[in-house]
Amino acid sequence: MSHPRADTSSVASVFAALGDPTRLALLSRLADGPAQSVVELTRGTGLTRQGISKHLAVLEEAGVVSSARVGRESRFAIQPAGLAEASRYLERASRQWDEAAARLRALVED
Known part of the structure; x- marks a missing residue:
């Protein structure tokens, strides 16, 4: 199953952004409230x-957080849509691996 390059490119930017422990920790803190x-x-x-x-x-560029000016400061919030796209990608990849493992198991067992 092929996926448009734009789809994988945006998902890759999410994974790249989340690959840093500090950014992952920031996202966890924002998810709490x-x-x-x-x-x-x-x-x-x-x-x-x-x-x-x-x-x-970096997180905002990847689409997983957004900012809004409130008075003199910017306030950051999690953007579930950006994370949902990455989650769907992981679900597809998981299904593909499960199907490949089932085919291999069937081949070995025959």
């Missing part, structure tokens, strides 16, 4: 606000 500011997300990380901002920019 409401939108948060860079200051809130920096607390307890040992990183600077500038460092966290750079990580958030």
Whole structure:
């Protein structure tokens, strides 16, 4: 089954963004509740606000978080749609592997 290049390209950017432990931790923190500011997300990380901002920019570019200005600060929230596309890709890949394993098992058992 082939998939459009754009589909795999956008999914690859999500996986690349989530491949960094700091970005994965930020996404986990955002998944736990409401939108948060860079200051809130920096607390307890040992990183600077500038460092966290750079990580958030990568996550936003990948489409897994969004930002909105609230007064003088930007607040970041998780974007489920970006993660849903990656989840669908993993589900397809899992089905393909299951089918391949079943074919191999049938071949070996015959």
